[in-house]
Amino acid sequence: MLDMILRAIGSQIDASVDKEIKRRLKKLPNKxxxxxxxxxxxxxxxxxxxxxxxxxxxxxxxxxxTHGIEKVPQGRVLLIGNHSGQLPMDGLNxxxxxxxxxxxxxxxxxxIERWFGTVPLLSTFVSRQGQILGDPKNCIxxxxxxxxxxxxxxxxxxxxxxxxxxxxxxxxxxxFMRMALKTKSPIxxxxxxxxxxxxxSFYDVKPLxxxxxxxxxxxxxxFPWLGLLGFVPFPTKYHIYFGxxxxxxxxxxxxxxxxQKKVDVVKAKILxxxxxxLSKRKSIFW
Amino acid sequence: MRNKKxxxxxxxxxxxxxxxxxxxxxxxxxxxxxxTLRPIKDRKxxxxxxxxxxNKLEDIFRRRQIDCVIHMAVNDNPRISIKQRHHxxxxxxxxxLEDCERYHVKKVVLLxxxxxxxxxxxxxxxxxxxxxxxxxxxxxxxxxxVEFDSYCRSWMYKHPNISTIILRPCHIxxxxxxxxxxxxxxxxxIPIPLGFDPMIQVIHEIDMARAITSCLRYNKSGIYNVVxxxxxxxxxxxNIVGGTPIxxxxxxxxSALKALWTMGIGVLxxxxxxxxxxxxxxxxxxxxxxxxxxxxxxxxxxxxATVLY
Numbered sequence: 001m002l003d004m005i006l007r008a009i010g011s012q013i014d015a016s017v018d019k020e021i022k023r024r025l026k027k028l029p030n031k032x033x034x035x036x037x038x039x040x041x042x043x044x045x046x047x048x049x050x051x052x053x054x055x056x057x058x059x060x061x062x063x064x065x066t067h068g069i070e071k072v073p074q075g076r077v078l079l080i081g082n083h084s085g086q087l088p089m090d091g092l093n094x095x096x097x098x099x100x101x102x103x104x105x106x107x108x109x110x111x112i113e114r115w116f117g118t119v120p121l122l123s124t125f126v127s128r129q130g131q132i133l134g135d136p137k138n139c140i141x142x143x144x145x146x147x148x149x150x151x152x153x154x155x156x157x158x159x160x161x162x163x164x165x166x167x168x169x170x171x172x173x174x175x176f177m178r179m180a181l182k183t184k185s186p187i188x189x190x191x192x193x194x195x196x197x198x199x200x201s202f203y204d205v206k207p208l209x210x211x212x213x214x215x216x217x218x219x220x221x222x223f224p225w226l227g228l229l230g231f232v233p234f235p236t237k238y239h240i241y242f243g244x245x246x247x248x249x250x251x252x253x254x255x256x257x258x259x260q261k262k263v264d265v266v267k268a269k270i271l272x273x274x275x276x277x278l279s280k281r282k283s284i285f286w
Numbered sequence: 287m288r289n290k291k292x293x294x295x296x297x298x299x300x301x302x303x304x305x306x307x308x309x310x311x312x313x314x315x316x317x318x319x320x321x322t323l324r325p326i327k328d329r330k331x332x333x334x335x336x337x338x339x340x341n342k343l344e345d346i347f348r349r350r351q352i353d354c355v356i357h358m359a360v361n362d363n364p365r366i367s368i369k370q371r372h373h374x375x376x377x378x379x380x381x382x383l384e385d386c387e388r389y390h391v392k393k394v395v396l397l398x399x400x401x402x403x404x405x406x407x408x409x410x411x412x413x414x415x416x417x418x419x420x421x422x423x424x425x426x427x428x429x430x431x432v433e434f435d436s437y438c439r440s441w442m443y444k445h446p447n448i449s450t451i452i453l454r455p456c457h458i459x460x461x462x463x464x465x466x467x468x469x470x471x472x473x474x475x476i477p478i479p480l481g482f483d484p485m486i487q488v489i490h491e492i493d494m495a496r497a498i499t500s501c502l503r504y505n506k507s508g509i510y511n512v513v514x515x516x517x518x519x520x521x522x523x524x525n526i527v528g529g530t531p532i533x534x535x536x537x538x539x540x541s542a543l544k545a546l547w548t549m550g551i552g553v554l555x556x557x558x559x560x561x562x563x564x565x566x567x568x569x570x571x572x573x574x575x576x577x578x579x580x581x582x583x584x585x586x587x588x589x590x591a592t593v594l595y
Binding site: 001033035124141 | 478479482483516522584
């Protein structure tokens, strides 16, 4: 369906896609088949339309500034970030940064919720953008293919954080560390600033969330008061700090306690860069 | 030295016919099948028209010293009843494997299918051979195929001295094979589930026949996924074969298909729609490594050859 829509209107909007996006998509190191697809369904010809919107938001809505993106090593790498802001705009901003600011460009692939695969249109859309189902087998395969995978170990609980807990980290799931050790992949801690203020949530109405099948039901200054409009995040200014790559030794079969020690190192690095970024920030909006 | 003998069951089928064409000349071919056999170029085949579930099959084993069995008399026609399919696929296979044991066959090649994994939104990309077979969670009508696969597997472990190769290929397509996907792709207007466009793996019948014959060369035992040149979204496949996709909301399509199927005019049984919504992408690297196999046709060659009869 999505393919048909884009085939019908694609030729008209094709010219409106930023040439830089097209050029960078061509330079991606990803291996594609003769029709330009990979096994997960990533397809640059279709991803460019979603990216056009993503790049616009990145440049003009959030005016994102990245710091230290050159530290991300070539080849297989795991980007581990703090999750915030009710809507996963942090993932979008990191992915756009990796495509538009990293040299050579990289496709940062997020491990998304299983729920996405069951939703019509959305399931096709996210897979053409290169996003993948959050299954450890997918992650390991991609790392073995020397790709760049982005994980938010706080999960949906992290993005649903309340205002009082902003810029703190809740429990990290440790699966990413085992995958990094198994595939001998470096970890780059990524600290995102600006996400916490885009949709400050003061309360999570859990029974409502459960009834609606949502991960959380936030009460924000605008939601649910303005209805769907309340879903529009504030145009806060985003800063993304990439830390130095961390290399861990191990097999991935260590006990939970040993893994947790390594996870805490990553967590501490992310927090360190968050506080550095917060102290440098002059204002939430510019 | 006498020529080795290979018994091919279900030899009248489109794919088995091509396997017979490819078997090296130093093998004598004995074929059994329900339908008459189209002649094979430059090849003399001892053909027996019989049902493998009948006792007559055993006499072939008694009279001829069979070295290898390629079992392709597996029926996946969804039109016939589950009872009948169970009889052919499970009971027939049990009898055949008993004969293989009794008459000291050295190698058995069994054709299962990657469909036994089932299409599911939770499937990782690249399902390996140790993945659970969960197709019956959504699609109980093909439980005979899962039982066939499991029976073959336990037989393989019980007979470590016999080289048993169980193949689980992705969708086989081509102008001679008739299965759910090929009859679906041969429609002029092709209904697709609205908003879903899973990646699908295909292998051309010639490549698949090549994969099956390569089993004769290596003395291995195991379960192997077999994949072709790659994976493509469903709509892209439909465009390449020249059909027109018609998106239909799942709820409507599913019940319509169910009703049509009951009346005997649908193309697919309704639960088969899962394969058009969710991925079932398998990892074929083990077979490629152990049997030194590379599909020779590209994606476009594979797909273009499908609709032409």
